[in-house]
Amino acid sequence: MGLKSVLITDPLDPICEQILGSAGVEVTTKTKLTKEELLKEIKNYEGLIVRSSTQVTEDVINAGEKLKIVGRAGTGVDNIDTDAATRSGVMVMNTPGGNTLSAAEHTCALIVALSKHIAQACASLKSGKWDRKTFLGEELNGKVLGIIGLGRVGREVASRMQAFGMQTIGYDPMISGEVSAQFGVEFKELNEIWKLADYITLHVPLIPQTANLIGSDVIAKCKKGVKIVNVARGxxxxxxxLFHGLQSGQVGGAALDVFNVEPPTKSDAAYIKELIEHPRLIATPHLGASTAEAQFRVAKDIAEQFIDVAKGRPLVGLVNAPSLAVAMTPAMKPWVGLGEAIGKIAAALVQSDGNPPIEINCVLRGSKDPGQLLFLASSSVLLGFMKQASHRKLQSMNLVNVPILAADEGIIFTEQALISSDATPDGLTEHILEVVLKTVQNGRQVVNVTGSVKASIPILLAINSGNFGNGVDLEGHMGVFLASDDGFGQALGIFKEHGKHITAVHRSTGSPQNLLLVKAATPVGKSYTQQSDLKLLASVDF
Structure with missing residues (x-):
C-alpha cells in the first residue's frame, strides 16, 4: 500500500518528519487546528499522525477521502474513533512500547512520593514551615502492591517496586498466573486484590469494561488507608x-496523572477543585510520557511503522485489524492472495447461478494448528468475494473493514479448522483452504472452491467435484467454462479466431461436468463463446 502524504496535527519530535520525508512521503505539520479546519484539511492526506490533543472523530475519518491510516504517537487511542475507522477501512496504529519506561518510572515516583509525603512536605517547607511531625511516612518494604493490568507498563512497575521490597500481586484478563509468575507477580482476582493491597496502581486502557473500575463499592472493599495511583487514563x-474516600480516610492517599477532563480546570464537577487541593492527593498534569526520550521514541516509532505499511512489511502496533498485522509477513502473503482469489472465483460462480449467497463457510484443513492463518485466510476469502460481488467502491474495502461490510449485506460468515495428519497432498504447504457457499433457497450448496499454496504460489485445486491435478496458478485473467467433450479444441479455436492470446488451458477430472479453466493475457468475456457450446460460468481477474 503506497503512502504519499501525511498530516501531523500535534507537536512531535522532528525525527518523525525526517524519517517520513527521507522515504519520499510528503509531510505537512499543522498543529492546534480547530475541528472545522481539520475537517477541511484532512481530505488531502492519506495518513494522519496525532498525539493526545487531536480528536479523530467519525466526522474527521469520513472527511478523509484519501485517508488510509491514523497513527497515535503514544499508547492510548481513546481520542480516535476506532469503530468509525474500521468501518471506513482506515488502519489505526499506536506505538505500544514508546512510552513504557517513562510511564513506569512516573508511576514508581508517585508511589514513593505517596509513601514519604514528598510533594506535601516540599510545599510546606517552601511556605516557610519546618514541620517534621505532620509528614511521617512509611516504608515500602513489605507492603503489598496491587497492579491492575500486567502489560508492558505494569511489568516494568513490578520489577522496579520489587527492588523496594514490595510484594507484587496483580490481575490481567489476558494472561495466566503462570505467565505473571515469570516476572514476579502473584496473580489474584480483583476482589482479592482489593482486600490485600496497600497500594493499587492502574495500567489498563479506558474501555467500557474498565470505566469507573474503582468506584465507591470497590473503595469500601479495600484496606483502610489504601493508596491509589493512576497514570493510565482518566x-x-x-x-x-476517590474524593469521598480521601475525605473519610478510607483512602490514605492518591496520586493522579490523568483526569476525566483534561485539564481538570475545565471540568464542571463540583468536587474537582477540592479533590485537586486535597492534602493527601498528589496531582501531575499528564506527565507519564513527558520525557525527552519517550517523545523521541514515539515519534520515531510511528514514522517507521508508517513506512512499514507503505512498503508492505510486517506490522506492529496495529490496533483495529489483527489479521492485517500478520498479512504482510512472507509466510502469510501467499495465503492472502489465495483467499482473495478463490473468494473471487466463488463469488463469480454464484453470480452465474443467479442466487445471492447467504452463507460463506471457510474450512482450513491441515496437519497442524493453523493459528492466525485461519482468521487471515478466511478474511481474505471474504475480501475477494466482496470485491467480486459487491456494488461498493473497491478502494474503500480491505481486510480492515470487510467483515463489517459483509455483515451489512446480510452475509453469514463462518470459519473452522480441521486438523489431520493426512490432510494435504505432497508438495503443498500444511493447509488446504476450502470455501463453501450456500444460497437463501433452502440452504442448498451452490459452489465449493478449494485451493492451497505451493512453493509460495497460490493455486486452485478444485471447483465442486472437478479436480485440477497439481493445481492451477491463480494469476492473470481466468475464465471458467462448462464445455462439451471436445471443448478443449473448441476453446482454442474460438479464442484464436478472436485474436485472444491463451496462456494456459486446464481440464477438470473426476466430475460429471466438464470444466475448463482458460487463462488469457486479457480479461475473458462472454462475447467469445456466444456462438459455441461453451458456457462461461465465471470470469475473474486476479
Whole structure:
C-alpha cells in the first residue's frame, strides 16, 4: 500500500518528519487546528499522525477521502474513533512500547512520593514551615502492591517496586498466573486484590469494561488507608468516589496523572477543585510520557511503522485489524492472495447461478494448528468475494473493514479448522483452504472452491467435484467454462479466431461436468463463446 502524504496535527519530535520525508512521503505539520479546519484539511492526506490533543472523530475519518491510516504517537487511542475507522477501512496504529519506561518510572515516583509525603512536605517547607511531625511516612518494604493490568507498563512497575521490597500481586484478563509468575507477580482476582493491597496502581486502557473500575463499592472493599495511583487514563478511577474516600480516610492517599477532563480546570464537577487541593492527593498534569526520550521514541516509532505499511512489511502496533498485522509477513502473503482469489472465483460462480449467497463457510484443513492463518485466510476469502460481488467502491474495502461490510449485506460468515495428519497432498504447504457457499433457497450448496499454496504460489485445486491435478496458478485473467467433450479444441479455436492470446488451458477430472479453466493475457468475456457450446460460468481477474 503506497503512502504519499501525511498530516501531523500535534507537536512531535522532528525525527518523525525526517524519517517520513527521507522515504519520499510528503509531510505537512499543522498543529492546534480547530475541528472545522481539520475537517477541511484532512481530505488531502492519506495518513494522519496525532498525539493526545487531536480528536479523530467519525466526522474527521469520513472527511478523509484519501485517508488510509491514523497513527497515535503514544499508547492510548481513546481520542480516535476506532469503530468509525474500521468501518471506513482506515488502519489505526499506536506505538505500544514508546512510552513504557517513562510511564513506569512516573508511576514508581508517585508511589514513593505517596509513601514519604514528598510533594506535601516540599510545599510546606517552601511556605516557610519546618514541620517534621505532620509528614511521617512509611516504608515500602513489605507492603503489598496491587497492579491492575500486567502489560508492558505494569511489568516494568513490578520489577522496579520489587527492588523496594514490595510484594507484587496483580490481575490481567489476558494472561495466566503462570505467565505473571515469570516476572514476579502473584496473580489474584480483583476482589482479592482489593482486600490485600496497600497500594493499587492502574495500567489498563479506558474501555467500557474498565470505566469507573474503582468506584465507591470497590473503595469500601479495600484496606483502610489504601493508596491509589493512576497514570493510565482518566475515567478508570471514579474521581468523586476517590474524593469521598480521601475525605473519610478510607483512602490514605492518591496520586493522579490523568483526569476525566483534561485539564481538570475545565471540568464542571463540583468536587474537582477540592479533590485537586486535597492534602493527601498528589496531582501531575499528564506527565507519564513527558520525557525527552519517550517523545523521541514515539515519534520515531510511528514514522517507521508508517513506512512499514507503505512498503508492505510486517506490522506492529496495529490496533483495529489483527489479521492485517500478520498479512504482510512472507509466510502469510501467499495465503492472502489465495483467499482473495478463490473468494473471487466463488463469488463469480454464484453470480452465474443467479442466487445471492447467504452463507460463506471457510474450512482450513491441515496437519497442524493453523493459528492466525485461519482468521487471515478466511478474511481474505471474504475480501475477494466482496470485491467480486459487491456494488461498493473497491478502494474503500480491505481486510480492515470487510467483515463489517459483509455483515451489512446480510452475509453469514463462518470459519473452522480441521486438523489431520493426512490432510494435504505432497508438495503443498500444511493447509488446504476450502470455501463453501450456500444460497437463501433452502440452504442448498451452490459452489465449493478449494485451493492451497505451493512453493509460495497460490493455486486452485478444485471447483465442486472437478479436480485440477497439481493445481492451477491463480494469476492473470481466468475464465471458467462448462464445455462439451471436445471443448478443449473448441476453446482454442474460438479464442484464436478472436485474436485472444491463451496462456494456459486446464481440464477438470473426476466430475460429471466438464470444466475448463482458460487463462488469457486479457480479461475473458462472454462475447467469445456466444456462438459455441461453451458456457462461461465465471470470469475473474486476479
Amino acid at each position: 475515567g478508570i478511577l471514579d474521581e468523586e468516589a
